[in-house]
Every structure is written in structure tokens, then in C-alpha cells.
């Protein structure tokens with residue numbers, strides 16, 4: 001096998017040796033199948049292609065100091081994919097079958113799991129979509145589920161660091177009663193223009209307000225938001241936010257560290273009162289925010305002047321990573337150690 005420069009890997013597609021596939025036909029799921037091809041053949045009128053009948057997941061496996069591979073909270077991803085299936089009228093992949101497919105994909109590609117020292121991880125991408133032809137808008141009769149994996153580099157190459165975000169009211173991520181709470185590809189297609197503009201202006205991400213009133217904080221890029229003040233971890237509650245498993249985990253850890261945790265509407269002006277803010281998700285765990293510029297109102301909320309994250313973000317980040325890599329005991333049953 002080629003020599004992989006683990007520590008300098010980015011977040012880009014890369015082939016591994018095998019992927020796991022499963023087909024839904026005649027009202028039931030078939031057996032899990034192993035494939036060594038990175039291609040699929042589906043009907044040109046598949047519902048996934050025309051009407052976006054698709055959902056995906058993202059999770060990671062980590063190699064510990066003991067050489068063992070750990071998968072983080074995959075039961076949560078399995079259940080979230082079922083929720084996404086409800087939101088798109090797709091066949092639901094059973095939780096146990098989803099987890100078995102993930103285990104198989106990781107084990108068969110064991111040599112792609114980066115070594116402990118690199119700080120890199122194996123990214124796992126389950127995807128589910130409608131494959132049978134429709135031209136009228138209707139759900140498919142047949143579905144395909146795939147799990148593929150690839151090694152991805154450490155998110156922070158130069159150490160744990162802050163970046164600037166921007167509020168732009170000309171873009172919405174999702175409507176209050178829309179699809180924002182599901183992990184579906186359409187939400188990502190809808191975010192590309194906003195993302196491009198934010199990047200061109202020198203920001204790492206766009207910061208979304210609620211679409212209806214533009215009063216409350218919703219999500220930042222494809223990550224959940226949290227703010228810290230007075231020993232309290234505060235994260236928005238909204239019907240258009242994707243329930244992040246990282247955020248859910250951080251809330252538990254914050255509470256165990258003796259902090260108060262609040263999940264509630266967060267008015268945008270409250271940003272001026274936070275000591276620390278961050279975006280959270282599987283990719284980075286926490287991406288701490290240096291400042292949030294309000295593009296429309298010519299205003300700036302500053303959280304870090306020297307690029308360094310605050311102490312709470314720092315502590316939460318290292319705590320969660322330590323659990324994922326097996327450096328600290330998994331007291332919550334979040335980690336499955338592969339045998």
C-alpha cells in the first residue's frame with residue numbers, strides 16, 4: 001500500500017479498499033454486501049437524482065494508543081438516519097444493520113485507520129438514496145445504502161485555533177418547518193452560494209439566523225453553535241437545526257464539568273455577552289470562533305483577539321477527543337472498541 005502522510009491529510013475524498021452495500025427491494029432490505037468498486041449503476045430517473053431523495057451521515061473511527069479502533073456513538077448516527085428517512089419518505093435502515101455495516105467497513109479497511117500519533121481519523125460516510133425511477137414526484141420503491149470510509153487529517157493543522165464567521169441576512173439555511181432538522185443533501189446544495197460568498201470575504205463560515213424573524217441564532221455553516229458565559233454552556237433550540245451528536249456529547253461533558261447547560265432561543269444581540277463561542281460537529285469537534293461580523297449591520301462581536309480559543313472550549317475539546325481516542329475512560333458508553 002502507498003505510504004500515507006497521515007498528519008498532512010486534508011478532508012478530501014480518497015479511495016479505500018472496500019465499501020458495504022445493501023439494497024431495499026420488494027419491501028425489504030437484503031444482506032450486507034462487500035464491494036471493491038467505487039462506482040454504482042442506477043437508473044437515470046432515480047428519485048435521488050431528480051428529487052433529492054437522499055440522506056447521509058458522518059462519523060469517525062479512531063486508533064488509540066493501545067492500537068485498538070474505536071467508533072464514536074454510531075447508534076446515534078443510525079437513529080438520525082432513520083429520522084432523515086422519515087423526513088424524505090425513504091425506507092429505514094434498521095439500527096443494528098446500520099451499525100454492522102459500519103463495523104464491516106471499518107474492519108475491512110483497517111489499514112486506512114490513521115495511527116494514534118497522527119491526530120488523524122477514519123471518516124465514515126453512510127449514505128441512503130432512492131434508486132428506482134419516478135418522473136412524477138413520489139418516493140422510490142427501491143433504495144440503496146452504502147457505507148464507505150476514508151482517512152482524514154487532523155482538522156487543526158497548526159493546533160486548536162479560532163476563525164472568523166459572518167452573519168449575512170440575504171441567505172437562509174432552512175425554514176422553521178422545513179428540512180433543516182434532517183441530514184439531507186439538499187440542505188448542502190442550498191448552502192453552496194452562501195458558503196462561497198463567506199469564503200470570498202475571508203470568513204471560514206456563514207452564521208445563520210432563524211429564517212422567519214432573523215432574530216435568533218440557528219446554525220453556523222454545517223455545525224451547531226454554542227456560547228459560553230457565567231459558567232453556562234448555551235446552545236440554540238430551533239426546529240430548523242440539525243441535532244448534532246457532537247453538541248449532544250459536549251452538553252453532557254459541560255454538565256459534568258460543573259457548568260449549567262441551557263438549550264433555548266438565543267437572540268443575536270446576546271452574542272455581545274458571550275465569553276467564548278464555537279461551532280461543533282464531527283469534523284472538528286469544536287471550531288472556536290474568533291469573531292462574528294454582522295455584515296448587514298456593520299457590527300462585530302469579538303471573542304478572541306490573539307487567535308487562541310477560550311479555556312472552556314479548550315477543555316471540552318480535549319476531553320471529547322480523549323474519550324474518542326481512548327485516552328480517558330468511556331463512562332457514557334459512547335465508544336465501541338472493535339475486536
Ligand SMILES: *Cc1c(COP(=O)(O)O)cnc(C)c1O
Nearest residue numbers: 222223224242244245246281282
Ligand atoms: C452533520 C451536521 C452537523 C454536525 O453533526 P454531528 O453529529 O456533530 O457531526 C451540524 N449541522 C449540520 C447542518 C449537519 O449536517
